[in-house]
Amino acid sequence: MSETSVREAEIAVEQKHVDVVYARVAEMRHEAEAMRTRGDALAHGARNEAVFEQAAMLFERDVMVRHATQILRTLDAEHEGLVFGRLDSTDGETQYVGRLGVRDGDFENLVTDWRAPAAAPFYQATAEMPMQVIRRRVIRSTGQSVVDIDDDLLMPESRLDSMAVVGEGALIASLTRARGENMRDIVATIQKEQDEAIRAPWRGVTEITGGPGTGKTAVALHRVAYLLYRDRRRMGGTGVLVVGPSPAFTSYISRVLPSMGEDNVELRSLSDLLDGAAATRVDPAPVAAVKGSLQMRRILKRAIREAPVDAPTELRIMYRGEVLKLEARDLVGVRAAVHNGRRPPNQSRVDAAEALLEALWRKADSYEDYPVKRAELIRDIGERIDFHKFVVMWWQLLSPAEVLRGLADRKVLARAAGRVLTRSEVDMVADSWTKPGWSVADIALLDELRVLLGRPPKRRRRVEHDPFAPVSVASGRRQDYDEYSHIVVDEAQDLSPMQWRMVGRRGKYASWTVVGDPVQSSWPDPAEARQAMDAAFGGPRTQRRRFGLRTNYRNSAEIFDLAGKVVRDVATPDQLPHAVRSTGVDPIILVTTALTKSAIESAQDLLTTVDGTVGIITATSRVDTLRTAAEEVGNPRLRVVDGLESKGLEYDAVVLVEPEELIRESSTGPRTLYVALTRATQRLTVITSNPTWPD
Secondary structure: OOHHHHHHHHHHHHHHHHHHHHHHHHHHHHHHHHEEEEEEHHHHOOOOOOOHHHHHHHHHHHHHHHHHHHHHHHHOOOOOOOEEEEEEEEOOOEEEEEEOOEEEEOEEEEEEEOOOOOHHHHHOOOOOOOOOOEEEHHHHHOEEEEEEEEEEEEOOHOOOOOOOOOOOOOOHHHHHOOOOOOOOOOOOOOOOOHHHHHHOOOOEEEEEEOOOOOOOOHHHHHHHHHHHHOHHHHHHHHHHEEEEEEHHHHHOOOHHHHHHOOOEEEEEEOOOOOOOOOEEEEHHHHHHHHOOHHHHHHHHHOOOOOOOOOOOOEEEEEEEOOOEOOOOOOOOOOOHHHHHOOOOOHHOHHHHHHHHHHHHHHHHOOOOOOOOHHHHHHHHHHOOHHHHHHOOOOOOOOOOOHHHHHOOOOHHHHHHHHOOOHHHHHHHHHOOOOOOOOHHHHHHHHHHHHHHHHHOOOOOOOOOOOOOEEOOOOOOEEEEEEEOOOOEEEHHHHHHHHHHHOOOOOOOHOOEEEEEOHHOOOOOHHHHHEEEEEEEOOOOOEEEEEEEEEEEEEEEEEHHHHHHHHHHOOOOOOOOOOEEEEEOOOOEEEEOOHHHHHHHHHHHHHHHOOOOOEEEEEOOOHHHHHHHHHHHHHHOOOOEEEEOOOOOEEEEEEEEOOHHHHHHOOOOHHHHHHHOOEEEEEEEEEEEEEOOOOO
C-alpha cells in the first residue's frame, strides 16, 4: 500500500473516533441544557413553599444552574481540534488526548483531558524515555474534520506489523501556519521542556526564562489552565490574574484560555491594573526611569504630608471671652504629629480633630487667670460647627490623582524630592504631569498613593452589604482586589520596582508564575527591580523553581541570525535560544531616506506574500505618521506598533523602520531592537537610512 493510501486509511480511522467524540459532546450539551432548565423550574416551584423549604430549593437551583452553566461554557469553548493526540502503549491500550475529558454514557473514556496526569506521556515521552508509549500520534483537524496525522515511533522494537506510522514534522507544520489577530493555544504541540514547566507544583514561585519564540507566554497560559484543572477549588475561588506589558498584548492572548474552557481568568496590562485609571501614553525612557525607581516612594510619602494649597494657615476661635489661636507653625507641628500616627491620612481626620483640640487646650492652659478645664474645652469646642468646618478644610481627604497632579508644580515636587532628584529630573518629571492623561509609569504611582492615603471611612449603612461600593468592571469584584490565588507576570524583565510593588499587592496570598528574558529587558537597573520582585514574592525564603526554555520555535534561523547580531555585545551565547526552523529566505535590508513611503510599499508587498498578519515596528516618534499611512492601505491584517508595544506579539512578516532610532529611544541600548527583530515568523524587511547597518 502506498504512503498516501496508508495516510488516508489512518485518517479515516481517526475520523471515526472523532465523530463518536463530537456526537457524545452534543449529548452532553443537551444534558446540561436540560439540567439548567430543571434548575430554572425549581425557582418557580419554590415560590409557593414554606420559607425554609424555599431557601433550600433556591440553593439547589443555584448549584444546579451554576454547574450546568459551567459545563456549557466548557463545551462551547473554541474546540477546533477537540481531539489532537493518540497514544498506543505496550499494554495494548489506546488513549486519545484532547482539550477536555469526554466519557461515553457507560463512563468509558473517549478522550483524556490534556492536563490530566494520564496525558503527561503525550508531552513527556521520548525515544530515550518512552514511558511505555510505542506510538505517539498528533491529529490535526479543521472544525470536526481530521485533515492530517503525524506519528512518532518511540519503541520500534515493540511495534506490531499492523501499526502504521505516518508522516513527520507536526510541530514544524503548526509553526508555519499563518498568524491571526490572537495567539492560539499549543495543546497539540507542547514540547517536553515546556510541559515540565506547565505541570510544576502550584506553590511558591515558578520562573520561566527563555529567549524570543521559546513559547514562554503560551507555557504560562497553559500552566494556568493546568492549575485550574488540578486544583480549581483553591485557584478558582479567589481568582487568577495574568499581567501583561500592554493592552495590545492582553488582546493578543485573550482567546488562549477560553479556547481551553477557562474564561474566568482576569487579564490586565500594566497600564490598566489599577481600577479607575488607565494609561494613555508612555513616558520617555529617562522620565519612566525616575518614576519607576523605589526613590519615588520616598517622594510620594513626603508629598502627602504637605498641607493642601488651599488649607487654612491659622485657627482662631473665641472661647469664654478669649481668642485661642493656632498659628502656622503650630498647625505644621500638629499636622506632622498626626502623620506620624498609625493610620493613613484619609482615615485620620478624627485624629486630626483630636490633635487640634489638644493644641487648643495647651494654648488655653498657658494663659494666666483663665480657669478652663481640659474636658470642658474639648467637649465644647469639639461640638462647634465652626471648628468642624475648619477641620474639613484643614485636613482634606485626598485622592491619588490630586496628589500626583499637585506634583506638576515644580516647587512642590522639589520640596518633596529634597536631594533625591536633580534639578533637571524635577523639571522633566513635573513637566510630564502637565500633559493630559496618565502614562504607564504613573499607574504604579497612583496605586502607591492609594495605599499611602488609605480609603476614606465609609458612612454607616443600615445593611451590612454596600451596593454602592466600588466594583471592578472587568471582574465583578470590588475595586483593587488584592487576594488573587495565582498571578502570572509576563515580560517580567521590564517591570520597574514601583510596578513590582503594584503587582505584589495583588499577590499577598498568591502563588506565582513569572515569565521573562533578561536579554530583552528595557529596565535600566535590573538589581533594583530584582529586589522589588523578591519583596513582591514575600522575600527570598519563598519556594522557587526555575525552568529555562532554549528552543526558538517562532523565528526562522535566517531572521534570528540577524537579531542575534544586534545583542552580541550585551548577551552571552548561552542566553540566546536556538532557532530550529530554516526557510531559506534571508531578511531584506533596504537603505533609503524615504522611510514612510518605503515602509508602506514593503508592507503591501508582504501582505501579498504571507497569509497572516504584517507588523510595522518603529520608534515611538514615528508611530502616528505610519499609522495614518497604514490606515490608507485599508488592510485589517496590517498593524503599526512601537518597540515596547511589540513585546510578546508575533507577525508572519515585519517591516522594521529605522532600527537605530529604537536603540536611541531605549534606556537599555539594543535590547528593544532585539525584541522588534524577533517578532516575525516568516519574512523580515528592515528599512534604514544608514548604509552600513547592522555593522
